[in-house]
Amino acid sequence: MMHKVFLVDDESWVVESLKDLVDWGSYGFEVVGQAYNGMAALEAIAEVKPDVVFTDIRMPEMNGLELIQRGRAFPFPVQFVIVSGYAEFAYAQKAISQGAVAYCLKPFDEVEISSVLARLNKQLRAAKPVFEPSLIHLIDEPSLENEWLIRDRLERDGVLEQGGDSLLAVISVGPEELPMLAHGMTRMKIGTAKTAYLVQARLAAAVRNEWERNRPESILGIGMSDSFDDLKEIKRAIENADVLAHQYFVSGEVVAVNSGVQPESGAELNEWLLQVSHAIQERNLESAMFAMDRIGGLFTDNSLTVKHALKVYHMTVSFLFGLGETESMLYSYEQLVKSFDHLSSMLGELKMLLTKYLTSTGASPVETKNPTVNSILHYVALNFRRDISLQDLSEQFFMNPSYISQLFKKEVGETLTAHMAKLRIAYACELLDSEAGSIQDIAEKIGYHDYFYFTRIFKKMTGKTPTQYREKQS
Numbered sequence: 001m002m003h004k005v006f007l008v009d010d011e012s013w014v015v016e017s018l019k020d021l022v023d024w025g026s027y028g029f030e031v032v033g034q035a036y037n038g039m040a041a042l043e044a045i046a047e048v049k050p051d052v053v054f055t056d057i058r059m060p061e062m063n064g065l066e067l068i069q070r071g072r073a074f075p076f077p078v079q080f081v082i083v084s085g086y087a088e089f090a091y092a093q094k095a096i097s098q099g100a101v102a103y104c105l106k107p108f109d110e111v112e113i114s115s116v117l118a119r120l121n122k123q124l125r126a127a128k129p130v131f132e133p134s135l136i137h138l139i140d141e142p143s144l145e146n147e148w149l150i151r152d153r154l155e156r157d158g159v160l161e162q163g164g165d166s167l168l169a170v171i172s173v174g175p176e177e178l179p180m181l182a183h184g185m186t187r188m189k190i191g192t193a194k195t196a197y198l199v200q201a202r203l204a205a206a207v208r209n210e211w212e213r214n215r216p217e218s219i220l221g222i223g224m225s226d227s228f229d230d231l232k233e234i235k236r237a238i239e240n241a242d243v244l245a246h247q248y249f250v251s252g253e254v255v256a257v258n259s260g261v262q263p264e265s266g267a268e269l270n271e272w273l274l275q276v277s278h279a280i281q282e283r284n285l286e287s288a289m290f291a292m293d294r295i296g297g298l299f300t301d302n303s304l305t306v307k308h309a310l311k312v313y314h315m316t317v318s319f320l321f322g323l324g325e326t327e328s329m330l331y332s333y334e335q336l337v338k339s340f341d342h343l344s345s346m347l348g349e350l351k352m353l354l355t356k357y358l359t360s361t362g363a364s365p366v367e368t369k370n371p372t373v374n375s376i377l378h379y380v381a382l383n384f385r386r387d388i389s390l391q392d393l394s395e396q397f398f399m400n401p402s403y404i405s406q407l408f409k410k411e412v413g414e415t416l417t418a419h420m421a422k423l424r425i426a427y428a429c430e431l432l433d434s435e436a437g438s439i440q441d442i443a444e445k446i447g448y449h450d451y452f453y454f455t456r457i458f459k460k461m462t463g464k465t466p467t468q469y470r471e472k473q474s
Contacts, residue, residue, distance in 0.1 A: 002030040006050035008041040010059040027117035038062025057084045068098040157186040166201035166227040169237035171245035174219035201227035221248035246306040285358040373411040384423040385447040439466045
């Protein structure tokens, strides 16, 4: 990859002569821009992010020395080379003290400029680390080669010692991270407020003890998977630990080791949800409240998980507003726990909705008006990077969620969920083309707070993983 160079001089002919003086490409550089005063240069540098800037000293609006001083505040590294017709030592001394790496005199000498480029190329290559896929990337892209790379990484981190150690996955929910033991574990950030850990299974009791005593207050939940021996099981173990880490929403307890979910509990939940559906159809509020109370009781012995809580929310809202399954499945359990403090709050909200809609005598008129759809589309286009539900649109546009769903599908030809996913993935493609940030950072920018969920959606819509897409574009 070529290093980027930006040229600054208030004389356009000087810039052109410098561009033509040497074969920039043979030294690993390409000229990506030019400016004719310091102020314009500062703005352009912020946008194109060059590795090296050649600048004159005396220029209108902002001189070269001030440009160097202000350029040091950029969040990316820039090397400055002074090119000047003034040979006074004071200028050179001032430039070097401001951070310039070289001071070249006009008229330009090809040998001198070439020497500076060769030295800078060597320095820049040494400063740029060799790319090594992140552990989370290796886990998310299963292959025989990646399995060996995972094993090598875990051995280097001291997580695998004899090659046959059993491991367990841990997820913590909260902005801070859990304290690390000196040996036998590694961690990786998989969301703005979520961290995954891989730990030797023999240390399970020790780490649980440590974390129960010394966890940061901002940690809401900790989930620990069952132990596993096969590295192919890492992703599944992380997913299981993630569900357990959100079990605090149901139980109020911070640490969850295993869910203890009983199949009969799930079956009984389905029966009571069916009762809720019948009660809504019959507009029987008393029957609906009774069924909701029984559903709440099923969670008290911790035999159901946050996934079951999400199911209760989805199904009840779907029964109430007549939404299709795809539309009602907008929420993930991560979004659910951000919307409600606890399971009891969610159940209270659902009871309030049941009461409101089963005692209401009015009906919302069904009309299709393109100006309304255009307003909704405009709002979604501005806000697709954050979580938007039908309920949010209902409150924003003072319309029934069911009516919004029907109107949107009729006029746009796809559901709100599908439309938002399309906008997000299109923006992700733009970022993958134009930015060097990690895939996890890009996922966060477009509104997906779970790395693995983002990569699944991306592959479903583009046919490639984000990594494969980026490699093909480069």
